[in-house]
Amino acid sequence: FTLGRSNYTEEDVKEAARAFTGWSATAKGEFIFRKGQHDYGRKTFLGQHGDFDGDDVLNIILEQKQTALYISSKVFQFFVNEQPDTDKIAWLADRFYNSGYKIAGLLEDIFTSEWFYEQRHIGARIKSPVELLVGMQRMLPMKIENEESLIVLQRLLGQMLFYPPNVAGWPGGRTWIDSSTMMLRMRVPQLINDEDEMNVSPKDDDDQMMGSGESTSMEVSSKMMAKVKSQKLKGAGAINADIDWGAYTNHFEKTPREKLINDMAAVLLQTKTAVGSNLIKQYSDESGRQSFIKTATLQIMSTPEYQLC
Secondary structure, eight states: OOSOTTSSOHHHHHHHHHHTTTEEEOTTSOEEEOGGGOOOSOEEETTEEEOOOHHHHHHHHHHOHHHHHHHHHHHHHHHTOSSOOHHHHHHHHHHHHHTTSOHHHHHHHHHTSGGGGSGGGTTOSBOOHHHHHHHHHHHSOEEESOTHHHHHHHHHHTOOTTOOSSTTOOOOGGGGOOHHHHHHHHHHHHHHHSOOOBOOOOOOOHHHHTTOSTTOSOHHHHHHHHHHHHHHHHOOBOOOEEEOHHHHHGGGTTSOGGGHHHHHHHHHOSSOOOOOHHHHHHTSOOSSHHHHHHHHHHHHHTSGGGGBO
16 A cells, blocks of 8 residues: 555565564554564565564655655546556655655645646546535535435445445545446435435445444444444435525526526536536426526536536
8 A cells, every 4th residue: 555566575565564563552542562572583674674663664665766656646546637647646756755755745736736737637537426425515505314315325326434345445436337326326416306215225245344343342333334234124215405505596696597507517517528408408497597507407417527526
């Protein structure tokens, strides 16, 4: 997770494990070094030799410019574009390394660079399920009465918070999309707005449930998992969201009717791709201005373009 695959050997892993012997935690979760459990023997790690402990291993890793390159690449792919740009990443990594690994500086270099705002980087990422759900709730201020339904919705979309499939986390990118999740993602705006019950149940998925068994000592986790298991059998029911449409529709109060769809698309979508206005109108309620804004907004949020950021 710091050097990237193929930049270390199995022997390096074994030697690092020896160096970290004695590192432990108290019952309160506080760090403690247990001297009697530490391996004080000579070790070889990434070509260096010595009586290393955990701190030494971390320092050796940070000495490698590959570490800065790998972390910069991961950050670039998360915030900028899933397709890495080797020149830009090399520039970021060099500055990141020389700064002493200051993450704030790395992020500032990215967000203040002109290339960050180039069109090829806009709408180049697929929103994660959480980004999708949170984005909708921030765009349309709402209060969700049936909060438990969001847990099931997260599982159905493939990202249940705090329960990644493994220590590497979610792979992201195109893995968020398959034949079932794509259709559900496009239905989410309607599910949030309507009172229809979400008559679906999450499938059993050992990866998503990893580390979330009843044996956990955390009371909150136990309660949440009990809810998940219950919902897994009977579905989540209606989401029951109370949307504050007034705060949203006021943003377009001076927009001419014929420009509403384009202006709403400009606010809701990251891409500059024109949405099919006629198709949006076909499924929108044109009986009044407010109803048109509401229904057209939900239709735009249900487009493939809305899945990108």
